[in-house]
Structure formats: C-alpha cells, structure tokens
Amino acid sequence: MISLETIPEKLGTTEPWVDKGGVHWLTQDATKVRELAKAMNEIHARFITITAYQLPKDEGFRLEYHWDLDGRLLGFSMQLAGKSIESIFDLTEAADWIEREIHEEYGIDFTGREYEPLLLRQGETPGVNLRDVVAASDAVAASSKEKI
C-alpha cells in the first residue's frame, strides 16, 4: 500500500495532509491540476469526481477533486482565480462527464478540450451559470408578485 506521505513531494508541496470529514485533504494550486492528475495516474489512484462550489459574493469558485487510493479518499481543494482551469480529460478519461457537467451548470471553462453537445440539459448554449439563471428568474417572479 502506497504511503500518503510520499504524495505531497510528487506534487512539489511540503504541506501535510489534513484529515477532515472522511477525506485526506491537500490544498493544491489550481494551475497545477494537470501535474496532480499525472501524479495520481502514476500511483494508480482511481478518479472519483469533481465537486464545484460557488463562493459567496464575487469570490469565484472552488473545485474539489477526489481520487480513491486503496480505499482511502483523497481530496484536493482548488480556488479558481477566474472561471477557467485546465482540463484533465486527456490524462484522466473518467473526468470527461463531470467536466462537461460543471461547464454546463456553473459556466466554468475546462481549457484544452472540446465540448460535445449538452450533457444534462437540452436547448440553450453550454457554459452558462445555472445559478445566475435561477436567481434572475426568481427576481422576475418576485417583482411581478409585488406588482400584483
């Protein structure tokens, strides 16, 4: 079984793992996501998913990447500076659908890949933040209620 302590070195960090909420966490620079995917491939970790969080006000987004290593759940938290991050699809085939889903639901662009037509929704163009769409329609509904 691979020791977790060898992994930060592969990622060029000296930060220790933090065990919290059932996950071994490591904060990772979003610009190094491809190095992370390569390191996970090297140790034969299984990609699980990416969870996107929209942060309050205009703080942007946080992405959490998860891999399984022999039953241990590894989590890598990344704060996005803007609305884009490099895709790992060419390195980790399993990341294809979740990258497309986050692109469709949050408008985050995974650069360096092509998007196929919409995965989860039909109709309009991909790459819009559905939360903004819902907030705008809620505001319209509220103002028409006020008029009544």
Added chain:
Amino acid sequence: MSYKIPMGPYHPGLEEPYKLDMICEGETVLDAKLHIGFNFRGIEHLAETRNHIQVIALMERVCGICSFIHTLTLCRAMEGVAGVTAPPRAQYIRVIMAELERLHSHVLWAGIAAKLMGFKTMFMACFEIREKIMDILAAISGNRVNYSMNRIGGVNRDITDPQSILKMVEALEGEMARTVIPIFTTSRTARSRCAGIGVLTKEQAVSLGVVGPVARASGLPQDLRKDAPYAAYAELDFDVPVQPDGDVRARLLVRALEIMESCKILRQALAKLPPGEFNTGEEKFNFITGTSTARVEAPRGEVMYSVSWKEGSRNPARVHVRTPTYVVMPAIRWMVKGARLADTPLIQASIDPCYSCTDR
C-alpha cells in the same frame, strides 16, 4: 456504407429514457454516442432549499431502486458535519437494509436481463422472488420502496423480531439457490446470449474509473464494503466475487454470486444484531461549517455524497451526488463497439443502468 441507428430516448429495450446513437456498418456497430439528461430534475440545487430533515426525504427520491443507499450516504455525510455517530444496533440495521436492497436490485436486474435474452419464464420467476424481498423490506420499514429508514444518528425503525426476518431470508435464499443462480451460472441459453459480448477489458475499466459489479466483472477487486468498511461491514465475513472476462456473462455471474454473498451477510447481521438504541434520539444538531464526504457501496457500485454546511444555517450550502451509473455509463460506448446490433439492448442493460440516478 455506414448508417446511424438511434436507440431511445424511449425504446422497449430501455427501462428509463436515454439515447444511444449507433453508427453501424451492416449489423456491426462501429461507434456510439450517448445522450443523457432526460431525467434532469436539478435535485442538487433543490437540496439547498431544504432543511436537514426535508433533504433526507428529497434525496431518497434520487433513485427508486437504491433509495435506502442514497439516504444512508447522505446521513453518513451529515453525521460527519454534525459530529454524530450512529449506535451499533443502527449500524447493523443499516447493513440489513442495504443488503436487502442489493438483493432487490440484483434480482430486478436479473429479471430484466432474462427478458432481453428472450427468457421470459425466468423474468417471471425473478419478479416473483423480488416481490418476496419487497415483502421483507415492507415488514421492516412499512414501505416497499422509499423506506424512510435513515435519519441523522441512526435509523427510524427497529427490527424487533430478527428471527422472523431471518426465516424469510432463509426461505428466499433457498428459492434463489434453486432457480435464479443455477440458470444464470450454468444455463446454455444464458451462456450463448452473454459470453464474449459487450467486453470491457481491465485496462479500459481502469481508464474509465468504473465501479461496482461492472468493475468486478472486468477483474478489478474493488468494493467499499471491504476497502473502506462502513456501518457494521468490518465485523461481517463475506467474499467479493470477481470475474476476469469483462463480458456480459461475467457481469451476470458477479451479480449472481453477490446475491448469495448478500444472503450470507444478512444471516450474520440478523444473528449478531446487538442490543441497545437504534438512534441517538437527538432532534437538533449543531452543524459545523465545512464539508463532509461519505461513500457507500450501492448495488451498482460506489455512491459518493459531499455535503457542505454553514454554521447556524437550516439548509445545506451544497449537496453533490456522484452515482455509480454516472461513471459506468460512458463504458457502454466501448462495450458496443464491434458488437452486433441485436446484442446492444442486452449490452447496455448489463451495466444495470439507472438514468434517474445519473441525471439527478
């Protein structure tokens, strides 16, 4: 000359809506593209508008077959955020319900697979057995589906008479050992329809990150009940069936063998059911700001919930669900490549897909 054959979104070979566009040459499938989203309900977003009790009822509706597993994973994640641990009796009841649900799911799948093989007598036999499993689930929870069993800190209902449930399980095990298992493991019909088709190699399975019986049928011995035991699984003795061939028959065999392993787990769990409380009795919880993640081995493979909470909030800030079919479905493209068109309904059914789970 190649041509395109669409299967779905509504098709007799599919139990739920999705679409498979197949590029064929003659009877051979050259390539395929999948389209999902026909069941997209925005459940993750809805979860942010529900409190810690309402959200359990909501997430139970992500899937009509593995509804218990969804609430189990959600409650385990919420217990992580609230710093609560379910008592030992609750952990055993969770195992019993989860294994009954696995039996229910596998027998349902076996019936559908039998129908697609043209083996309709077997379909009827499987659905008769499935009714009996649902009777046991109803005897414990009061419901045939959507059991409302899980809560933060344990379960809502006790198993007051484990011996009577044990008798029902033993009768069920005998019936399955006499009918379903021999037919799926030795029947020439099953072998001729399933052997060598829809192959997913071990390398492809690793690359796609597939989980559950599909991964185990491609030679990957992964099962969270063994690799990262939760509830009471660490105290129970069972095997993880693995098959190397990666074809439809291997997936059939893995599930047939898992049915027998589930019965073995059920007998042990019912016999060892510890005394004591079946929940912590708390109604109010102090959710700490942060994220908690839980994983559970559902009938179709790993389910993962990430739950994020802000202190003092009534509702979760985020609930993310990663279901097993979400990672297994892309493998269909590789399974149908080179297959005969007539085999594709059985191949897509062999992953036991749940589109309701996938789309959320």
